[in-house]
Amino acid sequence: MYQAIAAAAARLVKIAVMILVIATFNFLLVHAAPGDPAAVIAGQSGASDEKLIAQIRAEYGLDQPLHVQLTDYLAKVASFDLGYSYRQRQPVSVLIGERLPATLLLTVTAFLLALAIGSLLGTLAGMRAGRWTDTVISVLALLFYAMPVFWLGLMLVLIFSVQLGWLPAFGFATIGPNLTGLDLVLDVATHMILPVTTLAAIYLAIYARLMRASIIEVEHQDYVKTARAKGASRGRIIRHHMLRNALLPVITFAGVQAGALIGGSVVVETVFAWPGLGRLTFDAVMQRDYPVLLGIFLVMSVLVIAINLLTDLITRIIDPRLARAG
Amino acid sequence: MNRRDFNKLMLMAGIVGSTGIPLGIRRAAGQTRGGTLDVIIQPEPPVLVAAINQQAPTLTVAGKIYQSLLKFNFDQTPRPGLAKSWEMSDDGLTYTFHLEETVKWHDGTPFTADDVVFSTTKILPETHARARGNFARCDSITAADAHTVVFKLKEPFGPFLQCFEMSSCPIMPKHLYEGTDYRNNPHNAKPIGTGPWKFAEWERGSHIRLVRNDDYYKPGQPYLDEIIYRIVPDAASRALALENGTVDLTQWGDVEMFDVPRLKQLPHVEFTTRGYEFYAPLLWLEFNNRIKPMDDKRFRQAVMHAIDKDFLVRKVLFGLARPATGPMSKATKFYDPKVKIYDFNPAKAIALLDEMGLKPGADGKRAKITYLVPPYGEVWMRFAEYIRQALSKVGIEVVLEAIDVAGWATRVGNWDFEVTAPWLYQFGDPALGVSRTYISSNIRKGVLFSNTSGYSNPKVDTLFAEAAVAVDPAKRQALYSEVQRLLVEEVPVGWLVELDFPTMYDKRFHDLVVSAIGVNDDFDQAWYEG
Numbered sequence: 001m002y003q004a005i006a007a008a009a010a011r012l013v014k015i016a017v018m019i020l021v022i023a024t025f026n027f028l029l030v031h032a033a034p035g036d037p038a039a040v041i042a043g044q045s046g047a048s049d050e051k052l053i054a055q056i057r058a059e060y061g062l063d064q065p066l067h068v069q070l071t072d073y074l075a076k077v078a079s080f081d082l083g084y085s086y087r088q089r090q091p092v093s094v095l096i097g098e099r100l101p102a103t104l105l106l107t108v109t110a111f112l113l114a115l116a117i118g119s120l121l122g123t124l125a126g127m128r129a130g131r132w133t134d135t136v137i138s139v140l141a142l143l144f145y146a147m148p149v150f151w152l153g154l155m156l157v158l159i160f161s162v163q164l165g166w167l168p169a170f171g172f173a174t175i176g177p178n179l180t181g182l183d184l185v186l187d188v189a190t191h192m193i194l195p196v197t198t199l200a201a202i203y204l205a206i207y208a209r210l211m212r213a214s215i216i217e218v219e220h221q222d223y224v225k226t227a228r229a230k231g232a233s234r235g236r237i238i239r240h241h242m243l244r245n246a247l248l249p250v251i252t253f254a255g256v257q258a259g260a261l262i263g264g265s266v267v268v269e270t271v272f273a274w275p276g277l278g279r280l281t282f283d284a285v286m287q288r289d290y291p292v293l294l295g296i297f298l299v300m301s302v303l304v305i306a307i308n309l310l311t312d313l314i315t316r317i318i319d320p321r322l323a324r325a326g
Numbered sequence: 327m328n329r330r331d332f333n334k335l336m337l338m339a340g341i342v343g344s345t346g347i348p349l350g351i352r353r354a355a356g357q358t359r360g361g362t363l364d365v366i367i368q369p370e371p372p373v374l375v376a377a378i379n380q381q382a383p384t385l386t387v388a389g390k391i392y393q394s395l396l397k398f399n400f401d402q403t404p405r406p407g408l409a410k411s412w413e414m415s416d417d418g419l420t421y422t423f424h425l426e427e428t429v430k431w432h433d434g435t436p437f438t439a440d441d442v443v444f445s446t447t448k449i450l451p452e453t454h455a456r457a458r459g460n461f462a463r464c465d466s467i468t469a470a471d472a473h474t475v476v477f478k479l480k481e482p483f484g485p486f487l488q489c490f491e492m493s494s495c496p497i498m499p500k501h502l503y504e505g506t507d508y509r510n511n512p513h514n515a516k517p518i519g520t521g522p523w524k525f526a527e528w529e530r531g532s533h534i535r536l537v538r539n540d541d542y543y544k545p546g547q548p549y550l551d552e553i554i555y556r557i558v559p560d561a562a563s564r565a566l567a568l569e570n571g572t573v574d575l576t577q578w579g580d581v582e583m584f585d586v587p588r589l590k591q592l593p594h595v596e597f598t599t600r601g602y603e604f605y606a607p608l609l610w611l612e613f614n615n616r617i618k619p620m621d622d623k624r625f626r627q628a629v630m631h632a633i634d635k636d637f638l639v640r641k642v643l644f645g646l647a648r649p650a651t652g653p654m655s656k657a658t659k660f661y662d663p664k665v666k667i668y669d670f671n672p673a674k675a676i677a678l679l680d681e682m683g684l685k686p687g688a689d690g691k692r693a694k695i696t697y698l699v700p701p702y703g704e705v706w707m708r709f710a711e712y713i714r715q716a717l718s719k720v721g722i723e724v725v726l727e728a729i730d731v732a733g734w735a736t737r738v739g740n741w742d743f744e745v746t747a748p749w750l751y752q753f754g755d756p757a758l759g760v761s762r763t764y765i766s767s768n769i770r771k772g773v774l775f776s777n778t779s780g781y782s783n784p785k786v787d788t789l790f791a792e793a794a795v796a797v798d799p800a801k802r803q804a805l806y807s808e809v810q811r812l813l814v815e816e817v818p819v820g821w822l823v824e825l826d827f828p829t830m831y832d833k834r835f836h837d838l839v840v841s842a843i844g845v846n847d848d849f850d851q852a853w854y855e856g
Contacts, residue, residue, distance in 0.1 A: 036736045039774060050773060052455045059509070088530070089514065098530055154562050162570045169572055170563055175364075175533050175554050273558040275531025282559070283369065288732040321691040 017306055019298070020236055023077050026297040027070055029292055037086055037288035038062055060086050061293075077298065087283075092295035094114035095280060100299070102172060103276035106268070107261050109300075114203035119247065121204070122211020126246075127238070129216055137208060145205035149264060153271040155199040160194060167193055170273035195272040199264060203257065207250055214246040221245070232273045244318055251318065255311030259304040357549045361854025362821060362833060364573040366564050366580045367534065367555040374517045374534070376446070376496035377453050378509060382578060385493045387555055389846040390536055391432075392496040395423055395442070398842040400603055402659060402754050404487050405512035408437070408520065418482035425473040429543045431499045432518045432525075439469035444500035446477075447544045449508050456758075460489040482797045485755030488684035489699065491604060494753065517779060521527035521721060522548035522850040531557060542850065549853035559569065561703065567590060574832040576593035577845040583644045583705050586828045596833045599646070599826035601844015606759075607827070609647075609749035611713070611820035615780045617744055619693050624682040626817040630668035632720045635822055642708050647823035651761055652814045655824045660806040665814040675720045684721075692721035698738065698746040701731045708748065739774040749825055750775060754842070756806055759795040764818060765790050781818030 036057040057063040057205050061072065082092035115161065125137040144152075161169040165246055173179070173187050218224060266278035277296060284292040367383050368806065376388035395409035404412075409423040429437040436651065447467050450457035461467070463486075465478045479486065490494055494621045497520065502513045515526045522544075523536035534555040538548055556573060565572045565585040577626035581589060590597035611629065613620040635649035637668060652663045684692040699710045707728070714724040724745075738741050762768050762775070766782040786809055793805035829845055831838055837851040 033732075036548055037732065039732070039735045039739050039772070050770065051458070054770065089373055095530070102531075150560075154566075157563065158564055161572075162566055165570065169566055169570060171556070171559060172529075172532055175535065175556070227749070252561065270559045273532075273556070273560070273563060275557075279531060279559055286369075286731055 018305070019301060020074065020077070022301045023074060023294070023298055024070065025150065026294055027073055027300075030293055030297075031066060031069075032289070036062075037116075037290060055136045056086070060084075073294070082295035082298065085289055085292045087287045087289045088292070092291050095292060096277065096299055097297055099275060099277045099280045102274060103262065103265055103269070103278060106192065106195055106199065106274060106276060107265050109192065110199035111203065111254070111258065111261055113196065114200040115207055115250070117200075118204040118207025119211045119250060119270045122208040122250075123215055123238070123243070123246070125208065126212040126215025126219070131214070134212070138212070141205040141208045143205075145209075146197045147202070149198060149202060150271050152201060153194070153268060156194050156198060157271070169194075170271075172275050194276055195268050198271070199261070199268045202264070206257070207254070210253055211246060212248050214249050215242060218242045248315060248319060251311060251315055255308055258307040258311075259300065262300055262303070348607040355773075357836075357851075357853035358856060359546075359549050359551075359853075360856060361835075363553045363575060363838075363849070363852065363854070365549055365553060365555050365575040366558050366567065366573050366577070368558060368564065368580060370531065370557045371534075373514050374528070375498075375514050376493065376497045377449055378514060380454065380456070380493060386482075386577065386641065386846050387534055387536075388496065388517070388519075389492050389521075389843070390523040390553060390848055391517050391521045391525055392492065392498070393519065393848060394492040394495045394497055395425075395490040395519050397847065398488075398491060398604055398754065400600060400842055402488075402603060402842050404490075407490070407492075408442075409490075412487075414486075419479045421477045421479075422470070422485060423475045423477075425475065426543055427473050429520050430541050431501075431520055432539060433499075433502075434541070435499065435501055436627065437497075437499075437520050438472045440472075440477045441500045442475045443467055443469050443498055444504060445498045446495065449498050449503055450495065453508055454494075456753075457489070457495055459756075460494065479613060482795050483757070484794060484799075484802050485757045488754040488758055491754065492629075492848075493843070493846060494758075495716070514600065523553060523848070523849050526552070527701075533557060544850060548848075548850045550849070551848065561585075564622045568592075568595065568830060571832070575830070575838065575845070577829050578827050579809050581828065581830065582703055583646050583828075584738055586646060586830075587644055590828070590829055594833055595830050598829050598839055601829060601839035601841065602827050603657045603849075604754045604842040605751040606657040607749045607751055608650055608653075608655045608821065609747060609823050609825055610650070611822060612738075612743075612746050612748055612779050613819060614741060614744050614812065615818060616741065619682070620686060620695070620744065623816055624678045624681050625693075626682070626820060627668065628675040628678040628720065629677070629722070630820050631671045632722070633716045633820070633822065634670040636670070637713060638709065639823060642705065642712055643823065643825075646826045646828060648826070649826050650821040652810050652821055653764065653819075654756060654806070654810060657824070658754070658756065658760070660756055660803055662803075662807040662809070662810045665810050668817075672720050677724075679720060686721050691723045692722060694723040696725045696727055696744045698734060699726055699728050699745045700747055701729055701734050706747070713747075725789055735774050738778055739772050739776075741771060741778060747822070748775070757790070761790040761794070764813060779819050781816075783816065786812060 039052045073083070082089055082096070085095055087093060101142060121137050121141070125134040128134050157169045160167045168174070168191050171191055173184065173191055179187050224237060224241050227237050262278065265276060266282050268274065269276045269278040270282060280292065281296050283289070284296065348842050359426040367387060369383060371379070371381060371387055373379050373384065374388050375389060376385055376392050395407050397407045399405055401481055403586050405712050408426055410426050412421060412423045423442070425437070425439060425442070428647040431437055446457070462482070463479055463483050465480045470476050499518055502518055503511055515702065522539050522542045524539045526535040526537045528534045536553045538551055542548060556680060558567060561582045564576060565582070566581050568576050568581065568589055571594065581729045589595055613626055615621055633769055639645060639647045639649060648656065651663065653669060679692055686692050697710055697713065700706045710726050714726060717724050734746070738746055738748070750759065750763065762780055763777055763779070765777060765787050766779040766784070767787070769782065770776045789805050789809040789812070793809070794804050796802045796805060814826050829839055834855050836853050836855065839845065840851055841847045
């Protein structure tokens, strides 16, 4: 018991140090980019003068030397203060708090969908390797994987909202009527169909290919041969002997991919005007809105760490041997 | 069922093609009440308070909430805004404005002359770079009574009335801002103006909603119920949104120029390029006059002869521009057409280059210059590619350098470029929007949109200075004509085109564009034929 607590504490300390290192690295990276935020803010007003630029610099501490800015930033991070946005004139935590749910809704749905359907299709293809089902699934997977996200998104909009008029082209919900309860859920769900499909399509393809390879590999393992020799039914062999083992590499890979999924949402959120974190990131980069950018990086890092912990946990549930191995 | 739903049904049933059926029957007369206008706004504005921030999207939305003393007709003559009448003294030093008496702020407080005095002496000089310059010309600004404001100038200033356009002088509520930290005032999140539209909600990343101000001072107006500004970051999605009727209005650069010819053909879409006269954007090749060979006027003249402006207009800008002839746009007062015209003539260009001693090297190239491509969309890359092509024909090698917005602003502001292509607004008068690019006193390092080319000519300085303080329009015209002739001969920057921005809107909306600031105006006359 004591050992378990010590291990957990050590892990927490490790995570805290990791986050601090990430924060420092992010800070230096962002500030290494050429381009002065004060000049951007002042310049885009169509007219500017020295006074305005000096005001903006002083207001946001940009007139301080870099190491002072860095120490200030780290001190703030340590006290869970993400700073204040130059451009939006709001605390970064508020901005991220507003956008995070929309992004999580989009990415988690797309992720689960891609994982479920991808694994299913991969299993099907793996079980019938070499036959026409396999060929169709493999070709489709390759096609989706090769397709640029924004192109797929625009094509879906062109077909389903411009030509057919079935689905909304963009946005999170219908603006105007203050919907509640089930109506709101349905409204948001309708708006989600196209962006989720777009985002899921690419990852679905990856998981399908992974699962297919994994199934083919597992099929030749001794325990499957044994089960078959004992006369177990095909369905039982797949469910009890193959799936669990075949899923492990997919889950591990999915854990690694979760971070990239949030990155991929930048494009989808831009095409579908989805009010999420991806677009906030894009705008922050364009505007050199350092505090927002740093805040997002930090939140993403924490999310990735959390997802990795979760992946660990899930693989241990699927394969108890890993848990015993510590 | 509205027409859009009907068409959708027809489309689904396969009855009509993408042409649709014109079902709208124009009402014989008069405005009707009601209707929601869905508009695109991009990028998302940082705040909606025009006094605090003057970026283009901020002004478009804030123009519905805040107002100024004057509005401007298409020909840029002033007409009443918050001021119902005004007069100027004969010596051009005193301007008296008589304000509308029944105007109220959105919180119910009456609007008075004190608000105007507060705005022009306190908040704007602190927060608004252009207004700071304009009102520094005043000796005193006082309220003669509750509805009369008197501006006394130190010396005459020809375009003084132009300083009261909305984006230059948004009037702010004194009772909410006086004595506060203007930039962090809590009302910045919930703007209170005098305009026909009240701020209702702002869902960041999604939309901004404005609703009708029922206490607006013009009886019965505004006619529409609400305006929704939707934030759509992707240019292709914006074009599709106009096409399928999700939005009713696109403006400025919402739609990429190559999409415009297709969209303006749509049966439900109306197209206009009016309503940008006050800004009259002029695009030029900015030469850094400090660097060889750009420091030689013959080189700059050669470049002017080497570029086919008509080709640029037709093939790169899809007709959304006109060839430019000099430092002033044709939409601006005091434009003089009688200047030297640089025709498209590569032979002349080569002769000029030969004359200045720039002979072709072994590789056939005479000079190599770097072109910083403005980071504002695909069209500007195509534009740059044409320039590279055209100049290579006369032996000038152009290296294109792509960059992001922040990098571009910093590099150009700090004179760290050879050639780039900005476009600047004219703000209704040469003293406000033209002289800043050429006068020596405006060579200020680190400041974008100042005289970044580094051109300096005492004669030009004097002419601009005299024209700004001249009262008699004929005298101003004479001075501005002379400065135009002088500049066109010297070519400090290479004027290429006067840009036209497309405004496209659903035909059922009327009177959206009624002034020289078009879509940035307050839409208090706009109406919907339901």
